[in-house]
Each structure stands twice: as C-alpha cells, then as structure tokens.
Amino acid sequence: MQPPATFDPLPEIAASPPGPRIGAFFDLDGTLVDGFTATAHAGDRIRRRQARIGEVLGVVEAALRYRFGRMQFARLLVRAAGYLRGESITDLDELGERLFVERIATRVYPRMQEIVRAHQQRGHTVVLSSSALTIHAEPVARYLGITRVLCNHFELDDAGRLTGGIVTPVVWGPQKAVLVQKFSADHGIDLHDSYFYADGDEDVPLMSMVGQPRPVNPRPGLAAAAAEHGWPVLQLPRPTRAGGRSLRHVAGFGVGLLRAVTTR
Numbered sequence: 001m002q003p004p005a006t007f008d009p010l011p012e013i014a015a016s017p018p019g020p021r022i023g024a025f026f027d028l029d030g031t032l033v034d035g036f037t038a039t040a041h042a043g044d045r046i047r048r049r050q051a052r053i054g055e056v057l058g059v060v061e062a063a064l065r066y067r068f069g070r071m072q073f074a075r076l077l078v079r080a081a082g083y084l085r086g087e088s089i090t091d092l093d094e095l096g097e098r099l100f101v102e103r104i105a106t107r108v109y110p111r112m113q114e115i116v117r118a119h120q121q122r123g124h125t126v127v128l129s130s131s132a133l134t135i136h137a138e139p140v141a142r143y144l145g146i147t148r149v150l151c152n153h154f155e156l157d158d159a160g161r162l163t164g165g166i167v168t169p170v171v172w173g174p175q176k177a178v179l180v181q182k183f184s185a186d187h188g189i190d191l192h193d194s195y196f197y198a199d200g201d202e203d204v205p206l207m208s209m210v211g212q213p214r215p216v217n218p219r220p221g222l223a224a225a226a227a228e229h230g231w232p233v234l235q236l237p238r239p240t241r242a243g244g245r246s247l248r249h250v251a252g253f254g255v256g257l258l259r260a261v262t263t264r
Contacts, residue, residue, distance in 0.1 A: 007232045009214060013118040023189040024119035025180055025206070026112070027198035028130035028137055031216045032144070033107045034238050037136035038080070040103040041095070073131065074170040081154055085164035089156055096135035105143065109236050112216070115197070116144050125189055129180055131172040150179050173202035177209055197234070198222070207231065
C-alpha cells in the first residue's frame with residue numbers, strides 16, 4: 001500500500017473549531033527540529049574536552065545499541081544522565097539555552113513553526129510532548145511560545161544537582177501516550193478532536209489515540225501505520241542550517257578526540 005500523499009495542514013487548522021478543548025501535541029526531535037537536540041550537548045562536551053574517553057565511547061556505543069534495538073530507551077537515557085552526575089541543573093539549563101541559540105535554532109522546521117502558530121491562533125492547547133530532557137525541550141518550547149511541556153526530567157538532590165537518575169516513569173512510547181491522556185483529562189482536552197505531530201515509530205500508540213494524527217517525515221514503522229490507517233503525512237524539506245550536528249558527526253568527533261588523547 002502506498003503512503004498517503006503529503007498535504008498542507010494550515011487551511012485545515014484555520015477551519016478547525018477554536019478553543020482550548022482541542023489539543024495540539026508536538027514531538028520534538030525529528031518533528032519540530034531536524035535531528036536530535038541532545039547531540040548538541042554531547043558535541044559541546046566533546047569539543048570542550050569535558051567528556052572522558054569512557055563517556056565518549058559509552059554514549060556512542062549506547063546510541064548504536066539503541067539504534068539497532070539492543071537497548072531500551074530508558075536505559076539509554078539513564079546511562080547518559082549518569083555521566084552528568086553532580087552537575088548543577090541551573091548550569092545545565094543555561095547551557096541548554098546557549099546551545100539552542102548556537103546550534104538548534106537553525107534546525108527548527110519553518111513549516112512546523114507556522115503550524116504551531118496556527119494552532120495558537122485558534123486558541124488550541126499547544127503542548128510539546130517529547131522523550132527529550134528538559135534542557136533540550138524547554139528552550140525550543142520557549143522559542144515557539146509553547147508554555148506546556150511534557151518531557152523527561154533529571155532526578156535532582158536537595159541542592160539541585162543531578163543524582164545520575166531520571167524521574168520515573170520515563171516518557172517514551174506508550175508511556176508518552178499515557179501521560180498525554182492524563183494531561184488531557186486534567187485540562188478538559190478532547191483527544192478525539194486533537195492533533196499529534198511526530199515522526200517516530202514509538203509514537204504510533206499516541207497517534208492512534210488522537211482524532212487528528214499527523215505523521216511528520218515518518219520513520220518506517222510510523223509510515224506503515226499511516227498508510228494502513230490513511231493518516232495524512234507531512235513531508236518537510238530539511239531546514240538550511242549552519243550549526244547542526246548529527247550523531248554521525250558527534251561520533252566522528254569522538255573518534256578524533258580519542259586519537260588526540262591516546263597519541264599524546
């Protein structure tokens with residue numbers, strides 16, 4: 001079965017019922033932003049030589065294991081948080097803002113920015129719902145004027161420093177759908193009339209829950225679900241950017257750092 005043709009959602013949003021009972025939920029990585037926001041942080045630690053060799057290799061190994069289905073997302077997230085144990089959340093929030101300005105802002109899809117604005121103009125309840133961490137999700141939300149964010153949080157001690165853990169349950173896949181369902185019940189949102197924009201296979205459960213599922217540049221599993229259910233698909237060109245870095249670039253930089261250290 002061929003996937004549905006891409007479509008323009010703006011006229012549809014403009015004609016939709018107004019008001020906060022309609023939710024517009026947006027994934028972050030691969031949906032609002034081209035690529036993964038976390039790679040900017042990883043790349044920054046590598047460039048500043050804050051990351052030890054074990055961390056560089058560990059992150060690359062974990063990312064590859066997750067990519068090939070050999071590690072659960074929750075374990076990947078906890079492993080990454082472990083390398084930041086003892087860091088101040090205030091310092092990390094400031095770093096997240098700086099990296100957004102320097103490396104993420106140019107990776108925001110202009111079309112998705114228009115879609116967010118269109119929902120806001122209709123008075124819909126606009127929510128960034130992502131498996132990313134606060135330091136990656138919140139700067140993007142502020143940039144887009146999104147005041148509600150559902151995402152993962154570092155576990156903190158009484159001094160506001162990272163313990164190396166993640167607040168549970170980890171927001172990902174079915175758990176994201178549960179969290180959105182609870183948020184909607186608490187805020188009087190009718191999911192049957194609501195929208196969800198995402199690119200990942202793990203977001204099929206939430207896509208199936210809303211009345212207006214909108215896959216964006218969907219990965220294979222989500223594309224197959226879209227074709228099966230007739231969900232309209234948004235195909236967006238990659239934004240022109242100067243400062244973005246993919247996992248491949250981060251891994252390459254890590255290899256370069258490893259060579260530089262071991263040849264001293």
